[in-house]
Amino acid sequence: MASRVKFENSCEVGVFARLTNAYCLVPAGASEGFYRCGVLEGELAGAVPVVRTSVAGTRIVGRLCVGNKRGLLLPHTATDQEIQHLRNRLPDEVVVKCVDERLSALENCIACNDHVALTHPDLDKETEEVISDVLGVEVFRQTIAGNILVGSYCTFTNKGGLVHPQTSVEDLDELSTLLQVPMVAGTVNRGNEVVSTDMAINGPVRFAKKS
Amino acid sequence: MRLEKCWFCSSTIYPGHGIQFVRNDAKIFRFCRSKCHKNFKMKRNPRKVKWTKAYRQLHGKDMTKDTTFEFERKRNRPERYDRNLTEQTLKAIPLITKIRHDRLEKHISNRHKPGKRKEMEKDSKELDQDIGMLPKKLISNEVAAEKTKIKVKVVQQQTEDNAMEE
Numbered sequence: 300m301a302s303r304v305k306f307e308n309s310c311e312v313g314v315f316a317r318l319t320n321a322y323c324l325v326p327a328g329a330s331e332g333f334y335r336c337g338v339l340e341g342e343l344a345g346a347v348p349v350v351r352t353s354v355a356g357t358r359i360v361g362r363l364c365v366g367n368k369r370g371l372l373l374p375h376t377a378t379d380q381e382i383q384h385l386r387n388r389l390p391d392e393v394v395v396k397c398v399d400e401r402l403s404a405l406e407n408c409i410a411c412n413d414h415v416a417l418t419h420p421d422l423d424k425e426t427e428e429v430i431s432d433v434l435g436v437e438v439f440r441q442t443i444a445g446n447i448l449v450g451s452y453c454t455f456t457n458k459g460g461l462v463h464p465q466t467s468v469e470d471l472d473e474l475s476t477l478l479q480v481p482m483v484a485g486t487v488n489r490g491n492e493v494v495s496t497d498m499a500i501n502g503p504v505r506f507a508k509k510s
Numbered sequence: 511m512r513l514e515k516c517w518f519c520s521s522t523i524y525p526g527h528g529i530q531f532v533r534n535d536a537k538i539f540r541f542c543r544s545k546c547h548k549n550f551k552m553k554r555n556p557r558k559v560k561w562t563k564a565y566r567q568l569h570g571k572d573m574t575k576d577t578t579f580e581f582e583r584k585r586n587r588p589e590r591y592d593r594n595l596t597e598q599t600l601k602a603i604p605l606i607t608k609i610r611h612d613r614l615e616k617h618i619s620n621r622h623k624p625g626k627r628k629e630m631e632k633d634s635k636e637l638d639q640d641i642g643m644l645p646k647k648l649i650s651n652e653v654a655a656e657k658t659k660i661k662v663k664v665v666q667q668q669t670e671d672n673a674m675e676e
Contacts, residue, residue: 378512379512382588383588383591385588386588386589386590386591387590387591391590394587395587396586396587397586398586399586401535401536401537403536
């Protein structure tokens, strides 16, 4: 079930919202139309708690933090108040953890669903261990169509995924077998190849750009 | 708002003080004042600079292993907000700092003790041996007075003898 949405007149929904099966993080201060008018809280209504937060004082929560239903990873730049706020709001099953990592825009470096995660090849060993521990996933270091930012160029859930349009067919098959979900190469937002920034997805729901 | 530690001297950096330097590998260096910042720019190693905490802890001048330090360790997993817990923590913080401070003072005074004892021994030895070196006007204690008394007695006997002979 897909919905078309704009965040403050921007088509990059995936930058601002972080959507998983267990929770949804959005930044504070957007127009109420984003939250109320049947979009987020309407679609998710009660199934998933919607948490308004900032990460590291910024609104780009979608790119900075990564998570699945078991856990949430935040960059070390996130302030103590934000971490505490998230810990209070999210359900207890979700483990909130800060990651000390040079690459602090975690969502650009890590793409994950509830079972598997693809990571930036230069990610720290420690961070990889934290991911597998907190999110409970198998971690694979991969590149997508020669791009190291796997989290930006590929996005997937438990049911399926979308990758960069220039991924070769063999790569696509390899990814599908690795992740055990069907993958498709395509663009979002009328030809935008950075697929992850323009969509916020979890299992049942998908929010994509307006155009 | 978070009270950070200076990278060079390990003192706390309060809001509105100091400089932060972010290196190309995204490592953040925080300095409490320009003294520390300038030392860093000179590429000095804090472990070799005598007035820093790093030097003092490395060379055993300050206490290193203590349970009070455990309280301040950075924990990456937050706890859910609990009012009681927060209240108790806030009450405990000044107690913990006081205990840590007292233990540190004790550590330092213990470190000074053998040195002090040696100095006392040396001083008392000097007093025994070299008291005669002092001018007689300054000598006011009994030991020195006894020594001078002895001299006086000998002189009196001689004069008595002379008187007797005559």
